Amino acid sequence: MIQDIAPYIALIGIRKAYRIGGEMMPIFSGLDLTIPRGDFVAVMGPSGSGKSTLLNMLAGIDRPDAGTLSIGTSRLDQMGEAARSAWRAHNMGIVFQFYNLLPMLNAAENVELPLLLKPLSRKERRLRVERVLDLVGLSGWEKQYPAMMSGGQQQRIGIARAIVSDPGLLLCDEPTGDLDRKSADEVLDMLRFLNRELEKTIVMVTHDPQAALYARRTLHLDKGDFVEEKRAA
Amino acid sequence: MPIFASTHRRQALVMIRTNLSSLPRRFAISASMALSVALVVCVLAGFLSMAKGFERALNGAGSHSIAVVLGGGTNQETGSDIPASVIRTLDAMTGDMGVVRDAGGKLVSSREIVVPVDVRQRTLALRGMDAIGPSIRDGITLSAGRVFAPGAREIVVGDRLAGEFGLGMGDTVRLGAVDWTVAGHFSARGSAFESELWADLDAVRAAFDRQGQVQSLKLRLTDPASLNRLQEFLSTITETPLVAVSEADLYAAQSGRTGSLIRLFGWPIALLMAVGATAGALNTMMSSVADRTVEIATVRALGFSRLSAFLGTWIEAVVLASAGVVLGLFASWLAFNGWQASTIGANNTRMAFQLAVTRDILLTTGLLGLAIGILGGALPALAATRLPLTTALRARG
Numbered sequence: 001m002i003q004d005i006a007p008y009i010a011l012i013g014i015r016k017a018y019r020i021g022g023e024m025m026p027i028f029s030g031l032d033l034t035i036p037r038g039d040f041v042a043v044m045g046p047s048g049s050g051k052s053t054l055l056n057m058l059a060g061i062d063r064p065d066a067g068t069l070s071i072g073t074s075r076l077d078q079m080g081e082a083a084r085s086a087w088r089a090h091n092m093g094i095v096f097q098f099y100n101l102l103p104m105l106n107a108a109e110n111v112e113l114p115l116l117l118k119p120l121s122r123k124e125r126r127l128r129v130e131r132v133l134d135l136v137g138l139s140g141w142e143k144q145y146p147a148m149m150s151g152g153q154q155q156r157i158g159i160a161r162a163i164v165s166d167p168g169l170l171l172c173d174e175p176t177g178d179l180d181r182k183s184a185d186e187v188l189d190m191l192r193f194l195n196r197e198l199e200k201t202i203v204m205v206t207h208d209p210q211a212a213l214y215a216r217r218t219l220h221l222d223k224g225d226f227v228e229e230k231r232a233a
Numbered sequence: 234m235p236i237f238a239s240t241h242r243r244q245a246l247v248m249i250r251t252n253l254s255s256l257p258r259r260f261a262i263s264a265s266m267a268l269s270v271a272l273v274v275c276v277l278a279g280f281l282s283m284a285k286g287f288e289r290a291l292n293g294a295g296s297h298s299i300a301v302v303l304g305g306g307t308n309q310e311t312g313s314d315i316p317a318s319v320i321r322t323l324d325a326m327t328g329d330m331g332v333v334r335d336a337g338g339k340l341v342s343s344r345e346i347v348v349p350v351d352v353r354q355r356t357l358a359l360r361g362m363d364a365i366g367p368s369i370r371d372g373i374t375l376s377a378g379r380v381f382a383p384g385a386r387e388i389v390v391g392d393r394l395a396g397e398f399g400l401g402m403g404d405t406v407r408l409g410a411v412d413w414t415v416a417g418h419f420s421a422r423g424s425a426f427e428s429e430l431w432a433d434l435d436a437v438r439a440a441f442d443r444q445g446q447v448q449s450l451k452l453r454l455t456d457p458a459s460l461n462r463l464q465e466f467l468s469t470i471t472e473t474p475l476v477a478v479s480e481a482d483l484y485a486a487q488s489g490r491t492g493s494l495i496r497l498f499g500w501p502i503a504l505l506m507a508v509g510a511t512a513g514a515l516n517t518m519m520s521s522v523a524d525r526t527v528e529i530a531t532v533r534a535l536g537f538s539r540l541s542a543f544l545g546t547w548i549e550a551v552v553l554a555s556a557g558v559v560l561g562l563f564a565s566w567l568a569f570n571g572w573q574a575s576t577i578g579a580n581n582t583r584m585a586f587q588l589a590v591t592r593d594i595l596l597t598t599g600l601l602g603l604a605i606g607i608l609g610g611a612l613p614a615l616a617a618t619r620l621p622l623t624t625a626l627r628a629r630g
């Protein structure tokens with residue numbers, strides 16, 4: 001399968017620093033990265049190397065201090081808060097390490113959340129929710145609440161929620177960090193399926209070398225820069 | 234209205250729903266917020282309905298178009314005395330005195346005396362008046378029977394007293410040394426008049442040995458402003474000092490400034506409590522935001538707007554305050570409305586009044602309660618919009 005040549009995600013000269021105890025701690029000082037459409041990138045690196053910061057910037061949750069950050073035709077670094085919110089709603093799905101399901105909503109309602117941001121009828125929303133729950137192998141679990149589900153099931157709900165509005169990009173911050181091996185493999189299989197069959201571009205932060213094997217390539221982040229790149233066989 | 238376009242509304246609705254359904258997690262503090270609002274509402278409603286009831290009784294009794302002439306240098310009925318010669322002089326006066334005359338040019342006036350009488354161990358005011366007396370009063374309607382017949386030992390009884398003392402139509406009641414028959418009931422829209430018994434002047438004088446006595450003279454003014462003109466005419470009579478006061482002022486003076494005094498106490502107390510309750514609401518809602526940090530940040534990360542985060546928290550505060558308001562209003566209505574209170578009026582007789590929880594009072598206190606939620610919730614709601622979203626990815630949900 002041939003990937004687009006033009007980069008889908010492009011980071012050029014990204015700078016980011018956090019103020020920690022009065023001092024500015026640089027995380028990135030001129031980070032460059034391009035990711036083509038349809039890629040599945042695993043980002044690894046020691047704790048504190050800036051993996052989550054990178055992912056948050058891609059998600060538009062955090063902003064670079066300087067540099068250009070474009071995804072598709074959008075310049076995230078130039079957008080305001082409200083614009084980035086709206087952009088997130090239409091262009092990406094996020095999978096969280098701790099699933100971040102709302103405990104007072106059942107599985108179907110949790111999955112439905114991103115659809116509420118779109119001009120869809122109730123019926124359309126229900127159909128879409130059914131379709132993705134089927135995709136993650138949890139049809140029949142609509143009425144269950146997160147507290148009644150295993151970690152693996154909750155994360156599959158999390159993935160269903162991330163893809164329900166059919167975004168082109170999936171961002172996952174340690175999606176298997178809280179799962180046992182078997183559940184982790186199920187989740188990773190699913191991500192690979194989404195990448196291979198549904199052509200989602202995926203950026204996944206992980207500590208787990210096994211997880212990284214599911215990706216098309218692995219980037220190693222250290223001291224604010226990529227030190228190594230490994231392509232899957 | 235782009236702000237409430239359907240997706241915004243849906244976002245807000247979900248936020249509100251998740252907030253409200255997570256309320257049980259914060260039950261104690263949320264309930265205490267609602268209760269503190271309810272308490273403020275109750276206290277204010279109590280004070281206001283007391284003031285209202287009192288004013289209703291007294292203001293209803295007094296009209297600005299009725300003048301009461303008092304003699305002997307007093308400005309209240311007790312101790313007032315108008316000699317018969319003065320009344321003759323007044324009747325003989327011609328010219329525009331600012332008061333209503335009948336077709337024959339005679340003054341329309343009612344001579345009156347008030348006698349304290351004991352009914353069932355309680356002191357009531359028995360008012361003797363000329364036959365025209367009831368008509369020189371505003372807002373009086375006969376609710377049953379007829380007025381007393383001239384010279385007869387008949388009384389008409391205010392509705393309030395009739396109910397309280399069981400003075401039914403045709404009943405006889407012993408006042409002083411003789412029996413009186415209840416000829417009618419009158420309503421004065423709950424005013425202080427209803428705390429009186431009315432009878433024929435001569436019958437009262439005869440029964441209580443007050444021959445020839447007149448305490449006050451009621452006249453109908455052609456215009457509320459013509460009280461001064463009447464006073465000018467009265468000043469020409471030198472036999473005894475005479476004053477003309479409007480009936481409204483007479484009753485208002487009798488009550489002192491009780492109504493406003495009650496309010497003067499009530500409002501600051503209620504407002505102070507409201508400030509406390511607002512601080513409590515602020516605290517409650519801050520804890521609600523803290524409790525939902527991850528949830529708020531998560532949906533915001535999914536693309537939910539700041540507005541929805543704001544509304545979710547704010548409306549939770551308003552809903553809690555509303556619950557308090559409803560509880561408080563219901564409680565005050567149950568507790569206060571129609572609650573009989575009484576105070577000592579003129580001649581040491583009882584003046585009954587009813588606490589009145591009016592629509593205005595419900596509205597005022599309800600708005601104060603809501604304001605507690607609106608103000609107390611605004612800052613935490615703002616805080617909810619300012620949560621750093623990065624926490625959503627970091628924290629354990």
Ligand SMILES: Nc1ncnc2c1ncn2[C@@H]1O[C@H](COP(=O)(O)OP(=O)(O)OP(=O)(O)O)[C@@H](O)[C@H]1O
Pocket residue numbers: 018019020027045046047048049050051052053054623
């Ligand atoms: N909001 C923030 N305020 C201050 N410092 C921050 C903030 N977010 C991240 N940092 C700091 O930036 C650095 C990079 O953090 P980041 O979370 O990106 O690391 P990470 O690679 O994801 O680590 P981990 O593997 O532990 O998740 C860390 O030193 C962290 O303390």
Ligand SMILES: [Mg+2]
Pocket residue numbers: 051052053
């Ligand atoms: Mg991290």
